[in-house]
Amino acid sequence: MRMLRGSVVAAIVAVCVGVVIGYQSARPAAATPNPVVFVPTPGFYRNFSPGVRASVADVYWLYTIQYYGEHLKSDHRLDSLPAMVRLVTTLSPHFTEAYFFGAFAMIDVGRPDVAYALLQQGFKANPGNWRFPFYLGFFAYTYASGAHKDQVAAQWYAAAARLPGVPPFVARLAAELATKGNDTQKAIDLWAQVYGQGDTYARQKAVSALDGLLPKGTVAREKAVAGLKGFVSPALFDQFIADLFQGYK
Amino acid sequence: MRVAAVAVNTFRETIRDRILGVIILFALAMIVASLWLASISLGQQDRMIKDFGLVAISLFGLIVAAFVAASLVRKEVEKRTVFIIFSKPVSRSEFIWGKFLGLAATMFTVLAGMTVFLFVLAWVVAKSPSGSLLLAGLLIYLQLLVVVAVTMLFATMTSAILASVWGICVYAAGQLSHNVLSLSRLGHSAVTHAASVFVFYLVPNLSAVDIRAAVVGEGAVAWTSLIAWGGYLIAYLVIALFVATWIFRRKEF
DSSP states (O other), X not given: OHHHHHHHHHHHHHHHHHHHHXXXXXXXXXXXXXXXXXXXXXXXXXXXXXTSHHHHHHHHXXXXXXXXXXXXXXXXXXXXXXXXXXXXHHXXXXXXXXXXXXXXXXXXXXXXXXXXXXXXXXXXXXXXXXXXXXXHHHHHHHHOOSTTHHHHHHHHHHHHHTSTTOOTHHHHHHHHHHHHTTOHHHHHHHHHHHHHHSOHHHHHHHHHHHHHHSOSSHHHHHHHHHTTGGGSOHHHHHHHHHHHTTTOO | OHHHHHHHHHHHHHHTOHHHHHHHHHHHHHHHHHHHHHHTSSSOHHHHHHHHHHHHHHHHHHHHHHHHHHHHHHHHHHTTHHHHHHHSSOOHHHHHHHHHHHHHHHXXXXXXXXXXXXXXXXXXXXXXXXXXXXXXXHHHHHHHHHHHHHHHHHHTTSOHHHHHHHHHHHHHHHHTHHHHHHHHHHOOOHHHHHHHHHHHHHSOOOOSSOHHHHHTTXXXXXXXXXXXXXXXXXXXXXXXXXXXXXXXXXXXX
């Protein structure tokens, strides 16, 4: 009798374990990821949970990454991603990586316009971070269309070059693009800036570019170079003139 | 001196509690679990470890504060050991203050341990030691002391379970206290406005400073704000303890 009771209990437990494991293992196969998911408005969390805003943002950040990975591998649709990134960045406006991730994710699904808007929003919230104008310049140059895209990109790079912590190559990039975009005066100013701030290599590049951009006549060149005093330190200015007037008498 | 004797005794009693050990183990496990969250955060290890680690400290600290504080007073009353204490030259206010200080010392030990553990974890794993983590631990401690005081106040009036639940509710309400005032401005009734303002002053403001956001680099918090908020929390818990003492003095056993 006792053995029978034990067998019945064991059978019930085995059936229950089977049901639990069967149900759970069937779930991933049954679930089809939906590209449109409910994302609460940032205002709800901003007003409702001032003490836990950053934590809510971090939870949504993990959710956003999961959503991105899931849909990039399956249907390649990220319909709710802008809303998710907006939620994370509104609750945590200085979470810079969220803007960059969101921007590049939107590129993955062919929405550079959304990526651009997201970076602009990030730059507004973090005006001291050079990476925002740098990426805005990169996106404008790579994904924008139209005759003025080089100039727009150059303007963003120039804005980045003015911010603290920026690597010297950004100013060079801005100058290169301004040259390419036929914005001569802007290009001259930026190359002078590169000369003033850069290393030996940057100065060689600047001299080479300025040589092509500045007027060839001695008087006109002297006049143009005089206007660049603000970009090069007085200690360096004599060398600057010497470099730009090589071969002139 | 008698307050100190009660406090020391309470500290010894609570620190030896097995439940406390289990809760601390769970908290440490949760803090370590933040490593897993960090690993799926796309390069945000530092931020995730700190943020979710502090969340774990707050939540488990809240459990300790609400449940231990409620049982401290009720247990003495229900087991009738309170008569033995009061047969000695210990007043009821000394009893309440001693109990509070003893639990405050226990809470300090527990929270300091968890915060230092998180600090070391952030240092070793994310290579990001941050003094603000220690400051955050201190502010969480102050928040939880308010919960301890309020829960002890409830424990002088009702059962231990109800006092714990109310203590947790006060913590939740404290996180939302500013909303009460915001909502009161939406209505046009003078009565509801007055009631909202009353509730706003009654409920402790536990969300005046978002310390977790400050730790993860979401803007700096001014020292003046921190000091003012700390002063407010201490003042609030002192009021709660005086009310608890006042009620406990009038209680007939």
